[in-house]
Amino acid sequence: MDINLQNKKIELIQWLSTLNDQSLIDKLMQLRIQEKTDWWNEISTDEQKSIEKGIQDADNGKLTSHSNVKKVYEKWL
Numbered sequence: 001m002d003i004n005l006q007n008k009k010i011e012l013i014q015w016l017s018t019l020n021d022q023s024l025i026d027k028l029m030q031l032r033i034q035e036k037t038d039w040w041n042e043i044s045t046d047e048q049k050s051i052e053k054g055i056q057d058a059d060n061g062k063l064t065s066h067s068n069v070k071k072v073y074e075k076w077l
Contacts, residue, residue, distance in 0.1 A: 019025060040048065057063070070077070 016028075
């Protein structure tokens with residue numbers, strides 16, 4: 001991890017540990033909640049459908065082994 005990033009994290013932790021402003025703490029908690037969005041809700045409907053189809057195919061045994069895929073795409077790897 002970048003040392004500068006690590007130093008910023010430590011500085012923030014130290015600052016947070018001394019913070020007594022409830023409204024600011026609440027704002028920071030809201031920011032944290034907003035940052036924890038589910039990636040599924042961030043992708044397009046087409047991407048969701050594609051993933052669901054892939055899961056359905058896997059559940060139905062419609063899979064191609066890794067070794068077969070490697071054989072097909074070997075010249076590009």
